[in-house]
Amino acid sequence: MSERQKIDARGAFCPGPLMELIAALKLAQVGEEIEVLSSDKGSAADIPAWVAKVGHVHVGTTEQDGCWTIIVRKAK
Amino acid sequence: MSKRIVIVGGGLAGTIVANGVCRQLGNELRSGGVSVTMLGTSETHMYQPGLLYVPFGKIREAELFRDQRRVLDRRVNFMIDPAKKIDVDANQVETASGRIIGYDYLVLATGSRIMPQNIPGMTEAGHWFYDLDGARKLREALDNFTGGEVVVNVNAPHKCPVAPLEITFMLYEYFKAKGIGDKCKITYTYPIGRLHALEPVAHWAGPEFERYGIKSETFFNTESVDPAKKTIKSMEGVELPFDLLITIPPHAGAEVITDSDLGKGGWVPTNTRTLQREGSTNVFVCGDTTNIPISKAGSTAHFEADVLIDNLVSLVQEGRPAREYDGKVFCFVETGMNSGTYVWFNYTTPPNPGPPSQMIHWFKLAYNRLYWLSARGLL
Structure with a gap:
């Protein structure tokens, strides 16, 4: 598997973590994983919900000191 | 050396x-x-x-x-x-x-450059204004438009993040001034779960959309366009009909x-x-x-x-x-043909746009000329 891509969207007000993830997924290969770092609690909920809706895989989410790490795998 | x-x-x-x-x-x-x-x-x-x-x-x-x-x-x-x-x-x-x-x-x-060709059917059926050729074609399409379903479709990633909202408000006023406002239904689509990436801008835009009767479809990431059926479909499974499709295409470097x-x-x-x-x-x-x-x-x-x-x-x-x-x-936000606001933020300061006013709209119009001083490094 290729190296996991990391998007550090902490403190990113615009376009924000989910929009960055959407853009990155368009460039990723199927099976590739992307790790999004976010300081926005809303994104921690929105990202897994959106990922499930469009058929990618939410690998997991962890939270530490107000920073969420959300890992997503491109599935199609 | x-x-x-x-x-x-x-x-x-x-x-x-x-x-x-x-x-x-x-x-x-x-x-x-x-x-x-x-x-x-x-x-x-x-x-x-x-x-x-x-x-x-x-x-x-x-x-x-x-x-x-x-x-x-x-x-x-x-x-x-x-x-x-x-x-x-x-x-x-x-x-x-x-x-x-x-x-x-x-x-x-x-x-960056626009890539409408990355969405099947988009170049055949869509209009855009992010390059001169597209803006000219859209001008012609608007001249000939007599009413119907208008979809303003936003894709990620794209530059000039407030332009999609600006064109939506300007379209509303344009149709109204042309006397076909009641015959035009505008639907705005956006990739994430609100009307704009900037939360305060999204919160401001929501009631404005309601006031103008502009519909919206959030979590809409374009999968394809069917030029024959005149429909646009999202990865999330929503299909919208259109008579006029205005897209903010995805960009690439x-x-x-x-x-x-x-x-x-x-x-x-x-x-x-x-x-x-x-x-x-x-x-x-x-x-x-x-x-x-x-x-x-x-x-x-x-x-x-x-x-x-x-x-x-x-x-x-x-x-x-x-x-x-x-x-x-820092971004100016045109909120119609005669009003505007602005928003600024940095890595640590969140955005907090003020109420729209005619004065800010005029300042934006002035900046359309002051730009050349910016480019020359004088402003």
């Missing part, structure tokens, strides 16, 4: 850097201690935000363009010879004509970036503070070209360019960089 500063790209970012460096390094340029070279793709410089007004006939096309040589400081060695391959290990750029240009400091300002293995999609991995390319100390990135997760906008390019000017000058004169970029972005 002369320090060679090479700037790849002649858009706003590259132009501000070139002019700013020349203004501050007058002695070094005179003595031959420094040279500034720009590799551009066009003889003309376009004021891109002005494209928003073209479909409505609110700006003359000639107002969008200036001769790039006249915008640039005369001390810039400007070549219309696009970069074809950038070798950051050998510190050199190969151009389309076959020149090999060495550098001590490189600024990558290659910008420049081909030379991907051809040179400098970044996926044409976006160069960049340090968010120093604006150095990750892995390089003498390669800087400016404007849309970076992969920094902030707005791709003219103001971003401007504020980054100001930092790069200070750092390049300081590196040449003192051998050390001067300061860091704080993530500042």
